[in-house]
Amino acid sequence: MSRTSLTVGVARWSATHPWRAIGLWAALVTTAVVLMGTVPTQQTTDADFRVGESGAAAAMLDDAGLAPTPAESVLVTARSGALDVPAATAVATQIGDRAADVAGVADVGAPVVSGSRDAVLVPISMTGGLDDALAHVADLEAVTAAAQADHPGLRVQQAGDASLQSALDEKVAGDLAAAEALSLPITFLILLVAFGAFVAAGIPVLLAVTSVVTALGLYAPLSHLVPDSGSVANVVLLIGMAVGVDYSLFYLRREREERARGRSTIDAIEIAAATAGRAVVVSGLAVTVAMSGLFLSGEPVFDALAVGSILVVLVAVIGSLTVLPAMLATLGRWVDRPRIPLLWRLNRRIGTGGISGRLVRPVVRRPVVSALLAGGALVALAVPALGMSTHQSTIASLPQDIPAVQTYLRAQESFPSQRPVVGVVLHTSVDGSDAARAAATAIGRDAARAGLVEADGQDVRVSPDGRTVAVSLAALHPEGDSRNGAAVDALRDSIVPSATRDLAGTTSAVGGPVAEALDVDRQTSRLPLVIAFVLLLTMLMIVWTFRSLTLALLTTVLNLLSVGAAFGVLTMVFQGGSGFVIDWIPLFCFVVLVGLSMDYHVFVLSRVREGLRRGLPYPLAVEAGIRETAGVVTSAAAVMVSVFAVFGTLDLMEMRQMGVGLSVAILVDATLVRLVLLPALLLVLERPLRHLGRVRTSAEAPEAELVPA
The missing domain is CATH 3.30.70.1320 (Multidrug efflux transporter AcrB pore domain like)
Structure with a gap:
């Protein structure tokens, strides 16, 4: 056995000192639970979300003590x-x-x-x-x-x-609790089908759950640097269950394969560590790189999600390299107990790659045709994404069965004063309250005469020191109506400058809920920057791992096709109903999808490279790599698709769009991309990719020394 691989060394120590490794993991989880209970999670404030001129207006109101209650x-x-x-x-x-x-x-x-x-x-x-x-x-x-x-x-x-906020919080909490309650039994049931044994099915769930709990505990003190907007726990659960199950499946399946070949438990664990363990490390780094792209968004919500997601991925990687080998060494062949007779016999009869082998053979025989058909299907699915329109969530996108939502809309119909507010703030360097108040009154009057705001219900307030004057104007249209933006633009471009032209030393800003929504929508989108950053770093990771620029470019193309197909389906499903895709969904889905798809990608390519290093001809190595990993990839994808699909059934539009986007993308990626397009393109690009099987050094490729020919 090679002793040059860190993953093998860690696994060997954990397997030969199992109770120490399990005890250290239990101590880590316990420490995290204590942190979660003793260190309150810091929440974001309204000030964290201020942007543009509306943000400046809100800050001026706060400083003057005029912030609306x-x-x-x-x-x-x-x-x-x-x-x-x-x-x-x-x-x-x-x-x-x-x-x-x-x-x-x-x-x-x-x-x-x-x-x-x-x-x-x-x-x-x-x-x-x-x-x-x-x-x-x-x-x-x-x-x-x-x-x-x-x-x-x-x-x-x-x-x-x-x-309204209380009712919405209660609705979201209830929906998420129901989704989370369904996700665990669904995950366990799928793993039971995959393994045919209770213990083997329970191990991935146990690792995933403890990884989630540990990450949330570690995030509690970090939240004082990167505050939580209220969604970190839900995203950590999603990502943690996905990667925790993935990594355990990769490792556990390989260990079982080696035991079936007659290896001892310790030898099987070491081989799994050198192969699947190494793929887990690379996959974990890839997911971390992808999630770090959220930091470029400039949004405090995404900063917190990035920290939480990276934490749970790193914890899951550490757990799969330490406590997982320790548990496998402790249980030995009891991992396959108690068996479910029918499922166990069915799995044994089908064997590794029994179904996928039949699916991949036509691809191997006709790779060019397969690549054209699969690529064409993905492009066709992606085309609607070119017309994607994004917008902030509005009152109309909230669940309409919430009584407070219905009442809120009803009140706006009968009482114009209940409609969204456009606010104008004037701040003078000296006490010029009379002139500023007169200007504020003139602004309201001129805006009403121009048909931009309601004439009634205008409210002018002056700060105690007389230096700040604020006027609140009711919009003409209900919340979410794009026509309200015209009032903000007219106030900023002409009415406010005209009214304050003769007020020396006066600063003005147009804010309020209508202006805030407009400023957020008009922010320069960071999505292209995030896409470029994530794709570039994942390309560099593939080059570093497999020493192939061709493979890195192929990875990028496949990622873009998968994400494009998911965005296209998202646009087709939701844009015809609500008229838009909620603005944060594309960016969040992109980084999650790239990160999770890299799990499968690295795992499959590692098995292809293994086959080449065992001396298999290139086409056979590709076929074997796909066949031997298809069961694991399919099982892991089934878990994620089912969990994400549960979120697609929730009432909240944001959760529904996220669930549909993620489940469609994972389904497409695990089937059309991994079973058809990837092997087809690997065969088409055989000449530049033949060097994947070359062993440079024993330290670089421990699996070549561990895997029997």
Whole structure:
């Protein structure tokens, strides 16, 4: 056995000192759990997401103490027919009186009757920021619920910043909990089918779960440098289950193959470490490189996701090289116990590559035709992606069965003041509050005359020091309507500059929710930069691993085809319904898909190179590499596709788009790309790739010394 490979050395020590390795892993997991329980995870703040002129406006309001407080509204409407306005107003007055006594409520306005006299609104201001409002909104909702119970003939509903966020958080938490509860049994069931034995199926799940827990614990202190926006745990679970199962499958399948050939448990573990273990290390580095591309996005959400994902990948790699060999050495042949008789016999009868061997033979016989057909199919799937339109998530893309969402939209129909706000902030270097206030009033008046904002409900506020004046203007159209952007552009380009031209030393900024959405949409997309960065680094990794520029270019083409096909399906499925793909989905899906597809790619190519180093002719080495890895790749892909597909069934549009994009891409990559296009192109490019089987040094290719001819 070669003693020059680090993966072999680590595996040998773990296998010969199994309880020490298992104990060290248990200590690591326990430490992470303690960190998770004692170190609170730092969350992002609104200030972390400020961009452009709207971000400057928000900062000016904060500095002046004029930042808007969360608002709630109670809407009273008729269940059927015309509204009894006096009765509804009386109910609204009672609600206002009771709401004034609720902790966290700063002010309750007088009931407002809509112009069409079909609704009565109770405007309520909360104290503090959104977190404070979330802590008290349940008490306010109880008042609303009591009023509804007392007056069943009316419809009494509540919506606002805190109630909407609370309902959405509850919906997302419920959906994710259901998805996560389904993912584990689905994963275990697929692994049972793949292995035909309970212990073998449980080992990958155990490694994946402990890797996820460890990564989340280690992230807790790091969150004080890279705060969490609330989605790190979910993404870590997705990535952790995917790579944890992948790496265990690679390693465990190879160890079982070697034991079936008559090797001892320790020898089988060392061979698995030198082959599958080395592929795991390269795959882990590839996923890390891909996920690091998220740092280039400039978004705090993606920074946190990158840190969490990289952590769970590194932990999974370490676990597969240490505790996995220790468990295999401890269990020995008990890994294949207890067996499921039917599945066990079926797996033995089919054998390694029994089905895939039949699928790959036509590809080997006609590689050019196969490459053209598979490549053409992928290009056809990718074409719709050229028309992909991205946009921020809007109220219309939220689950419409959430009562607060329905109430929010209903309130905007009847009360223009409840529509999104366009805010203008003026800051003077000296106390010029009278002139600035006059300018703010003129801005509101001119914008209303130009038909850009509502004439009613304009609010002008002055800071205590008199140097900052803010005017809030209600947009003409409901939230998410692209026509609201015209008001922001007109205010920035002409109305505000004209009104402040004679105000010396005055700084102005147009902000508010409408401007914030516009500024985010108009940010220069970082997706091309991320794509270039990830593809370049993955190319360099392939060159370093396999010493082949041709193979690196081939890898890049396959990655682009897989991602393009996934984006094309995403566009076809969702753009016709919601009209857009949510803006963060393409970037996130790209880095995840490249990272996960590199797992399969490196594993398959490593087996092809093995065959060449054993002396197989090039076509046979390609066929054997595909045949011997197809079972593992298919099993791992089945796990990921099923888990991602569960997310595709959730109500939240963002989760649905992410689930569909990831599941389609993994399915396409594991079937059309790995079973057809990759072997076909490897055969077409035989001449420049023949050198893959050359052994440069024993340290560089330990598998050549370990794998029997």
